[in-house]
Amino acid sequence: MSSAAETQTGMQRVRGHAGVALSAAPGGARLVRLRQQGSAKAFLPRVHGACPEVVFLNTAGGLTGGDRLSYAVTLDAGARAVATTQTAERAYAAASGVAEVEVSFDLAPGARLDWLPQETILFEGSALLRRSRFTLAGDAACLLVEMVVLGRAAMGEVLSRASLHDTREVSRDGCPVLIEPLRLSAEALAQAGNPAGLGGARALATLALVAPGAEDALGPLRGALGGESVVSAASAWDGRCVARFAAADALPLKRAVARALTALRGAALPRVWQI
Numbered sequence: 001m002s003s004a005a006e007t008q009t010g011m012q013r014v015r016g017h018a019g020v021a022l023s024a025a026p027g028g029a030r031l032v033r034l035r036q037q038g039s040a041k042a043f044l045p046r047v048h049g050a051c052p053e054v055v056f057l058n059t060a061g062g063l064t065g066g067d068r069l070s071y072a073v074t075l076d077a078g079a080r081a082v083a084t085t086q087t088a089e090r091a092y093a094a095a096s097g098v099a100e101v102e103v104s105f106d107l108a109p110g111a112r113l114d115w116l117p118q119e120t121i122l123f124e125g126s127a128l129l130r131r132s133r134f135t136l137a138g139d140a141a142c143l144l145v146e147m148v149v150l151g152r153a154a155m156g157e158v159l160s161r162a163s164l165h166d167t168r169e170v171s172r173d174g175c176p177v178l179i180e181p182l183r184l185s186a187e188a189l190a191q192a193g194n195p196a197g198l199g200g201a202r203a204l205a206t207l208a209l210v211a212p213g214a215e216d217a218l219g220p221l222r223g224a225l226g227g228e229s230v231v232s233a234a235s236a237w238d239g240r241c242v243a244r245f246a247a248a249d250a251l252p253l254k255r256a257v258a259r260a261l262t263a264l265r266g267a268a269l270p271r272v273w274q275i
Contacts, residue, residue: 014060014067014099016040022052024078024110032076040069043086045271053270054083056117063101065094065127070102075111075140084270085117088149091164093125098163101130109138112211116261116270119147119203119250122184127163134170134210136177141211143264144168145257148182149250150189150202159189170210178210178240201231201246203253207260214241217264224263228252232260251275 016038022029029052036042039060044052056071063069073083083105091099105113115132122128134142146168151157163185170178182204191197198204209217218236221243225232230252234243243260247253254275261269 014039014058014063014069016058016060016068017070017072018042018056019072019074020044020054020083021074021076022079022081023076024080028052029079029081033074040071042071051080051082051267054081055086055270055272056083057086058089062090062092063099063128064092065097065099067099069100070104072104072106073113073115074106075108075113077108078110079108080112082114082116082270084115084272086272087274088118089120091120091122091126091128091162093123094127098127098129101128103130103132105132105134105142107134107136107140107142109140111140112142114143114265116143116145116273117147118273119149119254121149121250122151122159122162122164124151124157124159125161128165130164130166132168134168136170136172136210138173139212140172141209141214142170143207143209143211143261144170145205145207145261147203147205147250147254147257149253150184150192150198150204153202153249159192161186162189168206168208170208172210177238178208178242180206180208182206199231199246201248203245203247203250205245205253205257207243207245207257207264209241209264210239212239214239217241220263221260224259225256228255230256232256
């Protein structure tokens with residue numbers, strides 16, 4: 001490949017960063033800082049509300065090998081916010097390389113963030129590396145969810161050649177309190193029907209509440225599980241409440257996750273959620 005062709009290929013890669021910082025204010029939260037670069041954007045349709053929504057968007061419409069995208073939220077002491085994505089993230093087929101996504105959240109004491117992104121859809125031939133880090137101080141709290149859909153059901157797509165390495169890390173005062181790794185490869189997809197593997201599931205989700213007294217949420221959470229052919233279970237221990245979901249299709253899974261989130265939050269989901 002010529003140097004000109006290499007330069008052109010490099011120019012076509014997605015590069016984007018969006019970061020938001022909020023501080024507590026009477027009657028709600030106040031925007032302190034907003035940074036946007038490249039294809040990553042952040043909108044705050046409810047910035048003046050008691051619990052503002054931060055909506056992240058990748059204007060490129062999806063990710064492929066070599067793309068780099070990052071989102072960040074910083075909450076000062078006592079601030080509360082909800083962060084989400086405007087639509088599902090799509091990981092397209094990669095001719096070479098891996099798409100990388102970094103998500104970083106920094107919460108001061110008394111802060112609370114609900115990270116409620118919409119689903120990530122893996123296309124055949126995609127390769128995605130994503131790392132989400134939550135840094136909590138003192139009694140800060142976070143609620144997080146991640147949904148992954150394996151292929152486009154409407155097109156009858158069944159994945160056999162795709163790669164996902166997805167890690168969520170939550171730490172409090174410098175100590176790790178929750179580490180959630182997920183790794184899918186062509187070898188794992190080949191065993192997708194195995195009960196010891198995905199058991200035929202094409203849509204997966206993990207939900208976690210990390211907060212002082214999170215164990216008290218287990219009862220309401222379990223009460224919201226079940227239905228629509230979704231396999232789910234929840235447990236709680238030492239300031240953590242975690243639920244996992246698996247389904248044959250994305251829609252019933254998303255509905256089940258929505259019910260669980262509503263039970264935990266006692267509030268409506270972000271307006272951009274599409275169900």
